[in-house]
Amino acid sequence: MAKIYISLGSNIEPVAHLTAGLRDLTRHLGQLELSSVYESEAVGFDGTNFLNMVAAADTSLSVAELNSLFKQIERDNGRLPSAKKFAPRTLDLDLLLYDDLVCDSPIVLPRAEITENAFVLWPLAEIAPERVHPTTGLNYQSLWDAYNKPQKLWVIELTWPPLV
Known part of the structure; x- marks a missing residue:
């Protein structure tokens, strides 16, 4: 069994689409460990x-x-x-990590967004603080502590309905 980490994002009816995405992931993958939900401004374009x-x-x-x-x-x-x-997107799912695999095909792993975007790194550091990034050799909490790119991001409170 491989330990995987998945980034989820949405800015079109985001609560509904994140809930649906989590429900589908649970149906296919079983029990999920979830980070907090973070709200952030759109990166790379003007949007909600x-x-x-x-x-x-x-x-x-x-x-x-x-x-x-x-x-x-x-x-x-x-x-x-x-x-x-x-x-804007209804739902974005990205495989961030697959154990400690480093590869270029069929997708690039680990995802570059881990070290580039606060909206990926902060929630990853929350649920896997001691896990070590396979190419930097640093754990995710250390990477988050050293992160200094300006990006507005904040935790929001959501109560999830049952996902199964």
């Missing part, structure tokens, strides 16, 4: 605020199978495959 979080799970699925599953869940939630990268 995003809600972001990180979920962890154990799985026997391959990286390619997970990538296909995540794309299907995104499509099921109204995300168009042709959608621009820097644009």
